[in-house]
Amino acid sequence: MQVFPAPADREKVKSCLTELADSSNAFKQALNAGIEQLVATITPRIRPLLDSVGTISYELSEAEYADNEVNDPWVQRLLHAVESNVAWLQPLMTANNYDTFVHLIIDFIVKRLEVIMMQKRFSQLGGLQLDRDARALGSRFSVMTQRTVRDKFARLTQMATILNLEKVSEILDFWGENSGPMTWRLTPAEVRRVLGLRVDFKSEAIAALKL
Secondary structure (H helix, E strand, C coil): CEEEEEEEEHHHHHHHHHHHHHHHHHHHHHHHHHHHHHHHHHHHHHHHHHHHHHHHCCCCHHHHHHHHHHHCCCCCHHHHHHHHHHHHHHHCCHHHHHHHHHHCCCCHHHHHHHHHHCCEECHHHHHHHHHHHHHHHHHHHHHHCCCCHHHHHHHHHHHHHCCCCCHHHHHHCCHHHCCCCCCCCCHHHHHHHCCCECCCCHHHHHHHCCC
């Protein structure tokens, strides 16, 4: 036996369900707008520390690389700024909303870092430093959210892999059929551009690559 045998009653129920769905979508849109607005108030407080990364050298000698291990040039200061501006909001938000909020902050940071790193010059040890920096950020952010953050740092980590190569042709050991489980997030053009950031790589060798 049908719960609502009369066609008119069924239409009323359908109408109510449609209105509920519309209301739900409206609430979701309002929630997303609110979180984005919250992100927009936090990011200007983080931006100066991010921009200061532009002054950090990645043309490192062995002595400079060793010193960076003891005296971190920027990662910990950035993490402290993020935590002091973000963590206090956790008790005020649902777990899901807080995760969404944190991931939007991470997106902002990673995109800005990619732009900054693409404007730098690197020694091989500088590439190793970038890998260390990206891993430190990823490790700390993974504690701040219940969702995985690994994909967020994939491009930065792949940039570091390229910048840490012994020679230009070594990229072919990681590319195409040799990529193994790695899914490249960088296009061939971006790979060439990153290779060009190494102070000791010849442009002729980069141009000759078949990617």
